[in-house]
Amino acid sequence: MQSQVEILNSFFLILSFVFGCMIGSFLNVCVWRLPRNESIVKPRSKCPKCDTLIAWYDNIPIVSWLALGARCRHCHTWISWQYPLVEALTGVLFACVFARFGVCMATPVYMVLCAGLVLVTFVDLADWTIPNEVTFPGIPLGLACAVVGMFYPGSGFLTKDVFDSLGGIVLGGGILYLLDKLTLLLLKKRGMGFGDVKLLAMLGGFLGWKSVFAIIMIASLAGSVIGITLVVLQRRKGIEEEAHYLPFGPYLAGAGLLFLFFGHAMIEMYLGLMHAPAPVSVFPT
Ligand SMILES: [Zn+2]
Structure with a gap:
């Protein structure tokens, strides 16, 4: 019985990876077309250099790039390694x-969140903008997850009530909005972009208010x-170079x-450090 569950889990794990690679292939199209205000459904993918339509067998995630x-x-133009990387x-x-x-229930929704975050990352790196196509639907979706989590505790969502989200x-x-206004006031230049404000609002909506502190800390440290x-x-x-935008x-x-x-x-570790009665566990349960 146990081994059957393990086989099924491994199957779903591989399926998730393959499905993710296919979504990643679509994200590559979005990274290129969203900042250019082009449709993400039509037309089919072409080589940006010679305009030849890309056949399905040359469009298989990772495999085609290697082949x-x-x-x-x-x-024979180089195809960027960014394509297989995103996939x-x-x-x-x-x-x-x-x-x-x-x-x-949380699994497919968090897969969508991951896809959105990959898209945000590569559009921001290439174009210095954060697409509203991700953050505008993302904020209400995060809130909706909290509502579902309230009524169905088994749904697996990290936010357990609407107020958390x-x-x-x-x-x-x-926080980011105030930081932006403060930078503008003190240094007379733009600090955060407004895209960052919406992005952190979306993350807070999906992951709850406690996540905001952790995310700001990790992001500024890594940054x-x-x-x-x-x-x-x-x-x-x-x-x-002149001070360039990161x-x-x-x-x-x-x-x-x-x-x-x-x-x-992270939260349990923090509570443990604060000598709160919560047990310290390194692995999420
Ligand atoms: Zn070509």
Whole structure:
């Protein structure tokens, strides 16, 4: 009996990965087309260089890129490694969601959240914007999860009541909004983009108000370490650029993902440090 469950779980884990890779392939299309205001359904994918339609067998996630040696079949232009990266990343995240949440209502919803965060990350890196196509539907969806979680405790959602989620939206959006206004007032320049405000509001809505503190902490820490490293590396190479913009969206998205998978353990660890009666557990239950 036990082994049958294990076989079934492994099957669903692999299925989640394959499904994630396929969604990742679609996300690649969105990363390219959303900032250009092009339709994401029509027309079919073409090589941006030679305009040849891409056949289905050249459009299989990861596999086609490897089989073609990272070149277009027709004009032999390089195809960026970003394509298989987005596909593999989405596949791994979907498998992680299944491994963490199992068979429950929350699993498909959190897969959608992961896909949205991958999209936000790569659009922000390429275009320095955070697509409203993710955050506008994302905020009410996060709130809806909390409502469902209230009535069906077995649904697996991390937010257990509406106030947890609403608090997350207000706190997440509010903190970054104030920070933006403060930077504008003190330094006379834009700090956060308004896209970051909506992104953290969305994450707070999905993950609850406590997540907002953890996400800000992790994102700023990672942001400063990576930002300073990049500046030092460029100095060493002798590249003197004017202060360039570093997008904050990918750090927020990454920190949100960490909280999705390890938030429970983070909160328990924090409570343990505060000598609260909650037990310290490293692994999420
Ligand atoms: Zn081509």
